[in-house]
Amino acid sequence: MTKITFIEHDGTEHTVEAVNGLTVMETAIRNMVPGIDADCGGACACATCHVYVDPAWEDKTGERSSMEQSMLDFASDVEASSRLSCQIKVSDALDGLVVRLPEQQG
Template sequence: MAKITYIEHDGREHAVEVKPGLSVMEGAIRNNVPGIDADCGGACACATCHVYVDPDWLDKTGERSVMEESMLDFAEAVQDNSRLSCQIRVTDQLDGLVVRLPESQH
């Protein structure tokens, strides 16, 4: 299991254990983390699972795909560290990952 910390825009933290193989989005949904709606169910067809990856973790979460880049056009306040959490697969190497939720998703 990988411990992932989701931080809401107001600073509230939700540290949860997520099984490898799931996405960061699925970890949030299964643990009732507010701010990740995942309207498309993880199909990379919306931007309601937008997160900001903590800079220390950018290299470990991988690059954005072309489709993910396209969908981020629909997200608000996109930054260099923006990702769709449905596109980040949890591995043991992501134990300790920190993601922040944008204010627009509260």
């Protein structure tokens, strides 16, 4: 199984097992990781699943789509590594992925 580590803004870590084919957002929700609101349910219609992808993983998570980029305009504290976790599909290639959560969503 693919493992993903979510790091809350205060440094608290949650390492969870993810199912391939789901998204990083769905993985967070299924494992009750605090800090991922996912108000739109993964439709890329809000910015409440905003994460910062660890630089070591940016190539493996792919690039932002234009729609994702537009939604990130509504996110707080956007950085170069910002992504919407609903747009990152889990696969074996992401085993060990580390993402940080912003202090607030939206």
